[in-house]
Amino acid sequence: MEKIVGIDDIATYVPKIYLDAEEMANARGIPPGKLTKGLGIEKLSIPDAHEDAATMAAMAALKLMEKNDLQPKDVDFIHVATETGPDASKPISCYVQGMLEQIYGKGSFDHVGAPETKFACVGATYAMIDRLAYIASGWNRAPCAIVVATDIARYELNSSGEPTQGAAAIALLLKENPRLLVYEPKFTGFGTVDDRDFFRPVERKTAVVDGQYSIACYLRDMRIAVDAYKKNMINAGVLKSGQDSLVDKLGLASFHSPFPKMVQYAFADFLAHDWRNLPRWKTISRKIGPEPSREGMTDVEYYVSDDHKNFRRKFTKTEEFIKEYEEKIADSLTALRIIGNSYTASVWLGVASHLETRRDDLTGKRLGIGSYGSGSSAIVCSFIVQPEYKEVAKGIKLMKNLAERQRISMDVYEDLHEGRRQLNESVIPPKNEFALVNLGTQSHDHGYRYYRYIK
Numbered sequence: 119m120e121k122i123v124g125i126d127d128i129a130t131y132v133p134k135i136y137l138d139a140e141e142m143a144n145a146r147g148i149p150p151g152k153l154t155k156g157l158g159i160e161k162l163s164i165p166d167a168h169e170d171a172a173t174m175a176a177m178a179a180l181k182l183m184e185k186n187d188l189q190p191k192d193v194d195f196i197h198v199a200t201e202t203g204p205d206a207s208k209p210i211s212c213y214v215q216g217m218l219e220q221i222y223g224k225g226s227f228d229h230v231g232a233p234e235t236k237f238a239c240v241g242a243t244y245a246m247i248d249r250l251a252y253i254a255s256g257w258n259r260a261p262c263a264i265v266v267a268t269d270i271a272r273y274e275l276n277s278s279g280e281p282t283q284g285a286a287a288i289a290l291l292l293k294e295n296p297r298l299l300v301y302e303p304k305f306t307g308f309g310t311v312d313d314r315d316f317f318r319p320v321e322r323k324t325a326v327v328d329g330q331y332s333i334a335c336y337l338r339d340m341r342i343a344v345d346a347y348k349k350n351m352i353n354a355g356v357l358k359s360g361q362d363s364l365v366d367k368l369g370l371a372s373f374h375s376p377f378p379k380m381v382q383y384a385f386a387d388f389l390a391h392d393w394r395n396l397p398r399w400k401t402i403s404r405k406i407g408p409e410p411s412r413e414g415m416t417d418v419e420y421y422v423s424d425d426h427k428n429f430r431r432k433f434t435k436t437e438e439f440i441k442e443y444e445e446k447i448a449d450s451l452t453a454l455r456i457i458g459n460s461y462t463a464s465v466w467l468g469v470a471s472h473l474e475t476r477r478d479d480l481t482g483k484r485l486g487i488g489s490y491g492s493g494s495s496a497i498v499c500s501f502i503v504q505p506e507y508k509e510v511a512k513g514i515k516l517m518k519n520l521a522e523r524q525r526i527s528m529d530v531y532e533d534l535h536e537g538r539r540q541l542n543e544s545v546i547p548p549k550n551e552f553a554l555v556n557l558g559t560q561s562h563d564h565g566y567r568y569y570r571y572i573k
Contacts, residue, residue, distance in 0.1 A: 121254045124501055125246075126262075126296035128470050129182035130516045131174050131287045132457060134546050136161045136523045137531045142281055145528045153281045158378030161456040163523075164531055165270055165285045166546060167539040168553035171202045172210045173569065174287035175268035176217035176552045182264060182289040183218070185513050190218075190226040194260035197249055198234050199241035199462045201491075202270045204567055206320060209234030210268065213569065217552045220571045229259070238316065239374050240491025242267030242288075242462040243499070249292050250301050263292045269461035274324045275535060282377045284458020288466045298473070298510050299485060299501035305350045306499040309342025311335070316492030332492055333380065334421035337387050339496035340373075340488055341417070344388060347498040364392045365442060369483025369503070370476070372450040372468030374490040376459050381468075384488060385447050386430050387421075389439060398438065406432040446486075449475045453516050465489045473503075473511040481505050548572040 139159045143150040153159050165174070175198055182188070196218075198211040211232035219226050235245040242265060249263040268287035273279035315332035318325040348364050351357040357364060365388070373381045390409070393399040403409075410425035420426055433439055450468035452475045460467060465487060473480070480503040489497045526534075526545055533539050541554055551572060558566035 122295055122300055123250045123254045124296035124300040125290050125298045126293045127182060127186055127291040127298060127510055128514055129178050129289045130470055131177040132163050132519055133165045133169055133285050134523050135164050135166055135526045137164055137526055139281065141528055157281060158455055159281060159458060162283050162458040163285045164526060164534060167534060167544040168541055168548050170204055170554055171200050171268045171270055172204060172213040173552045173554055175210055175266045176214045178287040178289035179214055179218060179264055179266055180221060182291055186291060190222050192260055192262050193230055193264055194258045195231040195249055195263040197245045198266045198268060199245040200268050201236055201238050201461055217569050237495060238491030238493050239461045239464060240489045240495050240497055242466060243489035243497045246290060253292060253294060261293050265290045265292060267462035267466055269463055271459040271461055272324055278329060279327050282459045284460045286457050286460035286463045286467060288463045297504055297506040300504060302500045304354060305347055307343040307346025307350060308497055309339040310495040311339060313494045315494055330422050334418040335494045336490045337421045338417040339494050340384055340490060341391055343496040343498040344391060360395060363396060365389060367484055368446060368486040369480060370446050370472055371486035372465050372472060373488035374465045375454045375468060378451045378455050381447060381451060382434060385443060386434050386439060389442060390433060402436055402438055405436060453520060456520055470514050470516050473507060474514045474516055480507060
C-alpha cells in the first residue's frame, strides 16, 4: 500500500529589519509606484550584520523543532536548499546541524543525513520531493525529515534588480500522514532547459540577471511543466482531455515570486494555456481579441514580445481572470509583498501566507505549486489540504513576525549591503537567536564561519 506523505508543519524566519520600498524609490529617483504597483513590492527584508543564510536556516529549523516538541532522534534528515550559501564546499545543512547541537547537545544530530541542494529558486522543491520520496520508500530511520529553504537575494546598488531584494528562511516538517498537506506525487511535472537567464559566478557576491529574458524563461519552463502535470492527471483519470480545465481542479495555488507582479504574469499565461481550447476562451477572445500569432518565434521571443505583453495586460483586466486570481492566488502574496524575493523560500512562503491568511475553509482543496529556478527548471506539483490544517496554521505566525520588524534608513541599508558594519554592529543586537560571531583568520581556518546561540 502506498504511503501517504507530505508536509506536517511549517516554520518561518524573517530578519527583524526591513527597508521601505518607497524610501528606496525616492533615494534612487524612481517613481514609487513603479515598485509598489509595477513590481508589487512594499517592503524589503534585510539581514542584519550578524545574519546570513545559515543563521536564518537554523532559526527556522529550531522554531520547527520547538513548536512540535521534536527531539534529534525524531529527525532523519536536515536537508537545506539555497543559492546563497557562504561556502562553496561545506553545505549550510552542516552549519545548521552544528547550531542546533548548541541547543540539543553536541553529537545529538550526528545520525542525520545533511545534504544541500542548489538549483536557483527551485532548489527547495527538488529537496522536498527527494525527502518525501525517501519517506514513502520506507527507507527512513526516523519519522521526520526537515527541509529548509534559505536565501538572501542581493543585487548591486543602483541596479535594476536592487528593488527586488529580500531575505527569509522556511522550514518544512515532512512525514507520513501529515496534518497540513498531503503530496500527490504521481501528478508532478517538470520543465528543464539549459539557459543563462540568471546566474552568480563563484567570484561574485551579487547575481547577474537578464530581467526580461528570465521572465520569458520562467513562463516557458512553467508551460512545459504544466503540460507534463496535466498529462499525468489525464493519465490518472482525474482530468478529461479537451473537456476539463486544470485550474478548476485547484482550490488555491502558489507560484515562485521574484516580485509579486511576476506571479500575475505566470498565472495569466497559465490560465490562457489552460483555457485555450475550451469554450470559455471564445468568450474572452470576443472581449479582448485573439491571441497574437507565435509564427516564426521561439517561446522566449514570443514571451518578450510587445504583442504578448499587451494581450496579457488586457487579459488580466477581464472579470474571468480577476475572479480566479483573487480566489486562488492573491492571498499567497500577502506576505511576499512585504518580504521581497527570497529565492528558494519564495514559493513556500506563499504557501504559508495562504494557509495563515485565508479565512475560508480549505479542507480537501488542492493546492497547486508553480516552482521555478533560473538556469533553468520549473516544477508543477500539488497537495491536498488536510482537516487539521487550521490548528497547524495558527502556529505559523509569519504575519505577526513581519508586523514586529523595525524599519531602517537607506544609509543603514547601504552600510549592511556593502559590509561596512562589523559582525558585532547589528541594528538589533542578537537575543535568543543564532549569530555569526567570527570569521577564521588562521591558515587552518581562514574564512571559516563560527556561529553561536546568543541568549
